[in-house]
Amino acid sequence: xxxxxxxxxxxxxxxxxxxxxxxxxxxxxxxxxxxxxxxxxxxxxxxxxxxxxxxxxxxxxxxxxxxxxxxxxxxxxxxxxxxxxxxxxxxxxxxxxxxxxxxxxxxxxxxxxxxxxxxxxxxxxxxxxxxxxxxxxxxxxxxxxxxxxxxxxxxxxxxxxxxxxxxxxxxxxxxxxxxxxxxxxxxxxxxxxxxxxxxxxxxxxxxxxxxxxxxxxxxxxxxxxxxxxxxxxxxxxxxxxxxxxxxxxxxxxxxxxxxxxxxxxxxxxxxxxxxxxxxxxxxxxxxxxxxxxxxxx
Amino acid sequence: xxxxxxxxxxxxxxxxxxxxxxxxxxxxxxxxxxxxxxxxxxxxxxxxxxxxxxxxxxxxxxxxxxxxxxxxxxxxxxxxxxxxxxxxxxxxxxxxxxxxxxxxxxxxxxxxxxxxxxxxxxxxxxxxxxxxxxxxxxxxxxxxxxxxxxxxxxxxxxxxxxxxxxxxxxxxxxxxxxxxxxxxxxxxxxxxxxxxxxxxxxxxxxxxxxxxxxxxxxxxxxxxxxxxxxxxxxxxxxxxxxxxxxxxxxxxxxxxxxxxxxxxxxxxxxxxxxxxxxxxxxxxxxxxxxxxxxxxxxxxxxxxxxxxxxxxxxxxxxxxxxxxxxxxxxxxxxxxxxxxxxxxxxxxxxxxxxxxxxxxxxxxxxxxxxxxxxxxxxxxxxxxxxxxxxxxxxxxxxxxxxxxxxxxxxxxxxxxxxxxxxxxxxxxxxxxxxxxxxxxxxxxxxxxxxxxxxxxxxxxxxxxxxxxxxxxxxxxxxxxxxxxxxxxxxxxxxxxxxxxxxxxxxxxxxxxxxxxxxxxxxxxxxxxxxxxxxxxxxxxxxxxxxxxxxxxxxxxxxxxxxxxxxxxxxxxxxxxxxxxxxxxxxxxxxxxxxxxxxxxxxxxxxxxxxxxxxxxxxxxxxxxxxx
Numbered sequence: 001x002x003x004x005x006x007x008x009x010x011x012x013x014x015x016x017x018x019x020x021x022x023x024x025x026x027x028x029x030x031x032x033x034x035x036x037x038x039x040x041x042x043x044x045x046x047x048x049x050x051x052x053x054x055x056x057x058x059x060x061x062x063x064x065x066x067x068x069x070x071x072x073x074x075x076x077x078x079x080x081x082x083x084x085x086x087x088x089x090x091x092x093x094x095x096x097x098x099x100x101x102x103x104x105x106x107x108x109x110x111x112x113x114x115x116x117x118x119x120x121x122x123x124x125x126x127x128x129x130x131x132x133x134x135x136x137x138x139x140x141x142x143x144x145x146x147x148x149x150x151x152x153x154x155x156x157x158x159x160x161x162x163x164x165x166x167x168x169x170x171x172x173x174x175x176x177x178x179x180x181x182x183x184x185x186x187x188x189x190x191x192x193x194x195x196x197x198x199x200x201x202x203x204x205x206x207x208x209x210x211x212x213x214x215x216x217x218x219x220x221x222x223x224x225x226x227x228x229x230x231x232x233x234x235x236x237x238x239x240x241x242x243x244x245x246x247x248x249x250x251x252x253x254x255x256x257x258x259x260x261x262x263x264x265x266x267x268x269x270x271x272x273x274x275x276x277x278x279x280x281x282x283x284x285x286x287x288x289x290x291x292x293x294x295x296x297x
Numbered sequence: 298x299x300x301x302x303x304x305x306x307x308x309x310x311x312x313x314x315x316x317x318x319x320x321x322x323x324x325x326x327x328x329x330x331x332x333x334x335x336x337x338x339x340x341x342x343x344x345x346x347x348x349x350x351x352x353x354x355x356x357x358x359x360x361x362x363x364x365x366x367x368x369x370x371x372x373x374x375x376x377x378x379x380x381x382x383x384x385x386x387x388x389x390x391x392x393x394x395x396x397x398x399x400x401x402x403x404x405x406x407x408x409x410x411x412x413x414x415x416x417x418x419x420x421x422x423x424x425x426x427x428x429x430x431x432x433x434x435x436x437x438x439x440x441x442x443x444x445x446x447x448x449x450x451x452x453x454x455x456x457x458x459x460x461x462x463x464x465x466x467x468x469x470x471x472x473x474x475x476x477x478x479x480x481x482x483x484x485x486x487x488x489x490x491x492x493x494x495x496x497x498x499x500x501x502x503x504x505x506x507x508x509x510x511x512x513x514x515x516x517x518x519x520x521x522x523x524x525x526x527x528x529x530x531x532x533x534x535x536x537x538x539x540x541x542x543x544x545x546x547x548x549x550x551x552x553x554x555x556x557x558x559x560x561x562x563x564x565x566x567x568x569x570x571x572x573x574x575x576x577x578x579x580x581x582x583x584x585x586x587x588x589x590x591x592x593x594x595x596x597x598x599x600x601x602x603x604x605x606x607x608x609x610x611x612x613x614x615x616x617x618x619x620x621x622x623x624x625x626x627x628x629x630x631x632x633x634x635x636x637x638x639x640x641x642x643x644x645x646x647x648x649x650x651x652x653x654x655x656x657x658x659x660x661x662x663x664x665x666x667x668x669x670x671x672x673x674x675x676x677x678x679x680x681x682x683x684x685x686x687x688x689x690x691x692x693x694x695x696x697x698x699x700x701x702x703x704x705x706x707x708x709x710x711x712x713x714x715x716x717x718x719x720x721x722x723x724x725x726x727x728x729x730x731x732x733x734x735x736x737x738x739x740x741x742x743x744x745x746x747x748x749x750x751x752x753x754x755x756x757x758x759x760x761x762x763x764x765x766x767x768x769x770x771x772x773x774x775x776x777x778x779x780x781x782x783x784x785x786x787x788x789x790x791x792x793x794x795x796x797x798x799x800x801x802x803x804x805x806x807x808x809x810x811x812x813x814x815x816x817x818x819x820x821x822x823x824x825x826x827x828x829x830x831x832x833x834x835x836x837x838x839x840x841x842x843x844x845x846x847x848x849x850x851x852x853x854x855x856x857x858x859x860x861x862x863x864x865x866x867x868x869x870x871x872x873x874x875x876x877x878x879x880x881x882x883x884x885x886x887x888x889x890x891x892x893x894x895x896x897x898x899x900x901x902x903x904x905x906x907x908x909x910x911x912x913x914x915x916x917x918x919x920x921x922x923x924x
């Protein structure tokens with residue numbers, strides 16, 4: 001069953017400059033999906049559209065089968081949301097913030113909130129303005145997960161946190177919610193986080209969906225080809241080959257990402273372009289991201 | 298380098314805004330001083346020398362803007378963080394900042410004084426009837442400069458180790474107390490020879506040198522002392538919510554709603570002159586007080602209609618502050634309808650409460666005024682002095698009538714005496730007029746005046762009195778042959794006939810609130826349309842000021858129309874009152890029905906604005922989302 005569905009989402013901030021230009025994918029119950037894309041790719045916009053905070057100019061979004069603009073309260077009661085630029089009222093104490101959330105979510109679990117605060121060593125009496133950035137994010141997480149949401153949306157949740165705080169944050173999210181079958185959609189620039197958490201990766205590039213694949217398929221089914229510059233192979237020719245999803249020209253070689261295993265890729269390059277000396281290898285998520293996000297295509 | 302530091306100083310950066318606002322505020326306050334002075338002259342029959350209070354008020358007008366600048370003009374920030382990273386000593390940064398704050402404060406003072414002077418000259422030149430109070434600005438210059446310099450040195454001596462004085466309550470209270478005390482000092486110095494003002498200047502120099510010597514070699518960003526135990530983490534402390542009542546309980550719901558309300562009301566609008574929660578600090582108390590003012594307790598009843606656009610403007614001016622906080626609540630399951638109610642309704646409720654309080658206060662404070670009067674009166678001039686008008690029969694404006702063709706029927710009598718009705722044109726030069734059917738122009742006979750009073754009493758109180766009795770007891774003819782109220786008795790109807798009870802006056806409140814609410818919500822609707830992520834912050838601000846500008850411009854236009862007598866405030870008030878009176882008579886249910894109709898129309902306007910609010914896309918706040 002789909003918990004979240006994006007269908008042909010369009011959104012522009014300026015005329016003729018679409019941030020999202022027809023993005024569509026769905027997230028099934030229990031999935032953990034990592035949303036990737038370089039800065040300005042539209043990840044935050046997409047997640048805010050999911051939360052009903054921004055309206056799409058075209059297309060539709062459904063959460064639990066409901067339209068977030070028409071049934072925002074019903075949806076938000078079942079969703080947990082943490083974002084990098086999320087703001088908690090700085091003049092309130094942790095206790096007051098938790099108390100506010102407690103009253104707004106019918107499924108609020110007091111013992112869970114208390115356990116998490118103890119785990120994060122957060123005193124309920126302390127005011128938000130006196131907390132560090134990491135501690136404030138932890139309070140936001142406590143508020144986002146203690147009502148046992150069916151869907152957790154995390155927008156760069158670990159941005160600006162030190163590695164230890166980041167690890168603690170993400171592991172807590174996974175531990176608490178994925179075990180209970182909560183669906184998670186999160187955006188991040190940390191590929192290691194995505195590899196650790198996500199079962200599926202969705203990448204947005206230039207307003208469109210570039211990759212929607214399980215992490216295993218991504219690791220095994222994608223490879224990076226390095227074609228020497230002296231072979232006279234242009235990027236345009238490479239992009240014309242079926243299976244090539246992006247590439248860029250560098251001083252020493254043309255680098256292209258293919259949805260093929262390395263052996264098949266080498267054979268393809270030899271057959272289609274007559275290139276010899278191309279090196280093809282599977283690479284990590286970060287390499288794929290860099291090649292595609294920095295793609296000249 | 299020093300010039301660069303001066304130019305970058307936070308107080309200098311904030312100066313342009315203050316050079317606009319401070320003179321404006323001073324100009325408005327000077328207007329109040331002129332009015333107070335004129336009223337005093339009028340009461341004393343044109344006699345009267347300047348009193349100490351006049352000087353105190355003028356000192357206050359000049360002191361207040363500069364004091365506000367010292368409190369909120371970013372004077373507490375001694376340098377930027379960028380400057381901290383440069384090889385500059387704290388003493389140099391402090392000295393340059395002291396110079397910057399002094400120059401900025403003096404600039405505010407000069408601008409304020411100049412605008413007060415200019416305003417007085419302009420008003421004096423434009424309106425012959427306005428008497429401008431004397432203002433010896435040169436005599437006040439030295440005491441004011443001495444006070445400002447001393448205030449700056451005292452305030453800059455706080456928290457000498459950090460690059461910006463902390464915003465804790467102790468510092469704020471100290472600053473306010475210092476500025477209030479120094480106002481007292483300036484007021485005293487204003488009465489003493491100018492040379493005495495050099496004493497506080499000398500003291501300021503000594504204090505400045507002492508502060509300079511006590512500075513560290515370099516500023517820090519935070520004080521060494523821990524503040525309020527904020528850093529201490531008390532793990533496992535008992536949480537209040539664990540013992541709270543069930544979530545559906547009334548107390549819990551109330552607490553939750555108060556929290557939401559509190560969050561919204563703590564908003565600091567971007568570009569706000571004084572960066573404190575606008576609604577909590579100013580909005581709520583001010584709107585409550587405004588409600589009292591427009592209720593008619595302090596000013597004439599016409600005042601409320603004059604202030605219609607300004608009231609809507611005041612309500613609208615406080616809209617951006619809570620909108621900043623929207624982002625903090627947007628991810629929570631709180632309906633937009635509820636948020637909109639928390640933003641809009643408190644102001645409208647407070648306005649209504651203020652109005653109600655003022656109305657109730659008026660009932661206690663004011664003697665029941667006779668509805669039918671025959672007396673001399675002051676003119677309806679907006680500015681003093683107020684010339685007297687001859688005695689005439691006066692009735693509440695709802696008993697006047699409109700003659701659209703400009704030809705009101707003459708008031709006649711059984712014995713053939715008739716006189717044209719007293720009229721005011723609805724618009725200067727226009728045909729239609731407002732007239733009183735109970736007019737008693739000069740030249741009317743005592744019998745005619747008595748008949749008109751008798752008719753007025755019947756129309757207003759529903760009781761008939763014998764004209765002959767009125768003439769015998771209440772009227773006499775003066776030396777010029779003009780009918781005037783009896784010098785010994787006057788028209789003491791309520792005293793003589795206790796059974797005369799005035800019918801319930803036409804209720805102005807629902808109509809006033811309806812017009813205000815519609816204007817406010819209509820303008821808000823347009824402003825809310827700018828809350829789209831596609832609209833930049835700058836553009837939103839421009840639209841906000843343009844929309845506020847239209848309300849304010851309408852108020853100014855209305856004021857100009859009243860001052861130039863193109864339209865009289867009495868006419869506007871009268872027309873609205875007559876309209877409500879007709880509506881009350883027309884609708885089954887009378888006054889109650891008028892209230893219901895006004896409430897329904899207000900509700901419709903509210904729903905339109907609410908539906909616009911549901912489409913708002915909360916922008917990511919710039920800087921701090923709350924105070």
